[in-house]
C-alpha cells in the first residue's frame with residue numbers, strides 16, 4: 001500500500017513543482033524541479049536570519065511552475081514557464097499547473113470524459129432501497145433545466161464551502177439534514193488562513209543591484225512558533241511570505257509622449273522595498289459554521305450558504321506576535337521605515353477554507369472515514385478542503401491533490417471488489 005507521502009510524490013511528478021531541498025521538518029522536501037535564482041535582497045535576508053536565529057528560515061517559495069522539461073510535461077502538452085508573472089490571466093503555455101492546462105486535456109485523452117459546461121450540481125442523489133448514492137442532480141445554468149446523471153461512485157470536490165452546500169442540500173428521507181449528516185456536524189469546524197497582517201520596510205543596501213525577469217514566486221518563511229513546544233500565549237502558528245524588489249521613482253503624470261519619456265527616464269532610487277504577509281492558522285471551532293438559508297435561494301433555486309465564521313482572541317494575539325517578531329527580524333536585517341498593517345478584512349476575503357465534512361475514526365464525531373468516504377454512504381467521497389479541519393500553516397492544495405489521488409485509487413479497488 002502506498003503511503004500518503006508517496007501520493008505527494010506521485011502528484012508532484014505530475015504537477016511539476018519548482019523548489020529547493022531545504023531539509024526542514026516544518027516544510028518537508030518533495031520531488032522538485034530546479035528553482036529560479038533568488039534576488040540579492042532575498043538572499044541577504046535569508047543569510048541574516050540564519051545568523052540571528054536557529055529556527056527561522058527564509059526559503060525559496062515553492063511553486064507549481066515548470067522550470068524543466070520532462071517527458072510527462074511534454075505528454076501533457078505543457079511548455080516551460082517564461083517568467084512573465086501574469087499567471088492570473090491563464091497561461092497559454094501551460095507553464096503553471098491548473099485544471100485547464102493539464103487535468104482536463106489529460107482526462108479528455110482517456111476518451112472517458114464528457115465535458116458538460118454550464119452544469120450546476122444541486123445535490124447528490126440517494127437511493128433509499130439500495131442505501132447508496134446513485135448520481136447527481138444538475139441544473140443547466142443557462143436553461144435552468146434539471147438533469148439527473150447516474151454513477152457508481154460520486155466524488156464531491158466543489159471546493160470546501162460549495163462541497164458543504166451540496167451535501168447539506170442533498171436531503172432524503174434517510175438523511176433529512178444532508179447526506180451522511182447523522183451526527184449534525186456537517187458544516188461545522190470551518191477554518192481558513194488569516195492574511196490580515198502585513199509588514200513593509202526599505203532596504204538601503206545593494207543600490208547598484210536589480211532583478212532580472214519576473215519569477216512567479218517570492219520567498220517563504222515556514223512556521224517557527226509553537227512547533228516543538230507551546231511557547232506563546234496563543235495556540236498554533238503562522239507562516240509568512242517575503243518579497244523584495246527595487247523601488248523605482250517614476251513620474252506618472254501627464255499623457256502621450258511626455259509620459260513615455262518620463263517612464264523611460266525612470267531612475268533607480270537605490271532602495272529596495274521589502275514586505276512580508278502572515279498566513280495564520282485559525283482554530284477549527286464548532287461555532288465557525290456554514291448552514292443553508294431557510295428562505296433565500298440563488299438563481300438556480302439552490303439555498304444560499306450562510307457563513308457564520310469569525311476571528312477570535314487567538315487570531316488577534318497571533319497578529320500582534322507576527323508584528324513583533326517580524327519587526328525584530330527586519331530590524332536585525334537593518335531594514336528601515338518599518339510599517340505594520342492590519343487590514344482588518346473579514347474572514348472569507350482570505351483563502352484556504354477547510355472543514356465542515358471532517359475525517360475521523362468515530363462516526364459520532366466525524367463524517368468521513370480515513371479513505372474520505374462518508375461513514376454513512378460509502379460510495380460518496382469528499383476529498384477537497386472540506387475533509388480536513390486544518391492544514392496547519394501549509395498552503396493546502398498539494399495535500400488536497402495527494403488525498404484525492406489516494407482516494408481515487410482506493411475507490412477503483414473497492415469497486416473492483418464489488419464493495420461499493
Ligand SMILES: Cc1cc2nc3c(=O)[nH]c(=O)nc-3n(C[C@H](O)[C@H](O)[C@H](O)COP(=O)(O)OP(=O)(O)OC[C@H]3O[C@@H](n4cnc5c(N)ncnc54)[C@H](O)[C@@H]3O)c2cc1C
Nearest residue numbers: 119120121157158159160162351352384385395396397398
Ligand atoms: C488568490 C488565491 C491564491 C491561492 N494560492 C494558493 C497557493 O499558493 N497554494 C495553494 O496550495 N493554494 C492556493 N490557493 C488555494 C487553491 O486555489 C485551492 O486550495 C484549490 O483550488 C482548491 O481546489 P478544489 O478543487 O477543492 O477547488 P476549486 O479549484 O475551486 O475547484 C472547484 C470547482 O468546482 C466547481 N463547482 C463549485 N460548485 C459547483 C456546483 N454546485 N456545481 C458544479 N460545479 C461546481 C467550481 O466552479 C470549480 O471549478 C489559492 C486560492 C486563491 C483564491
Ligand code: SF4
Nearest residue numbers: 081082084085091095
Ligand atoms: S509566468 Fe505564469 S503566465 Fe507566464 S509563462 Fe510562467 S506560468 Fe505562464
